[in-house]
Amino acid sequence: MATNTPSGSAAPSILSADAVVTGTLVSTGDMQIDGRVEGDIRSTSLVIGDKAEIHGEVIAEDVTVRGRVSGRIRSRKVLLCATSHGEGDFLHVACVVESGAFFEGNCRDSDSPLGDS
Secondary structure, three states: OOOOOOOOEEEEEEEEEOOOEEOOOOOOOEEEOEEEEOOOOEEEEEEOOOOOOOOOEEEEEEEEEOOEEEEEEEEEEEEEEEEEEEEEEEEEEEHHHEEOOEEEEEEEEEOOOOOOO
């Protein structure tokens, strides 16, 4: 979990490449996942690293996917990088897919992706 520093800015929470988590991760700040998560993730901003694997629902204001996601993403802004592999339903305000990215599923625009069930 991210904690506030005396200056008021939060340090990002980082899950290293050798970590495997089963369960729900929640952060009120920024998060970077480089390992494997079997469960749901909720944060303000999320970066899914090149070697990361997520199996579950992702809810965040801003999501950058460089690794693998299997599950639902609910976000205002989703970026699927060239190295990404996405399978599932994406609910978003804006979605950018770089050349080389793999995506299989449904991609749907929503005015309030974080509030929809």
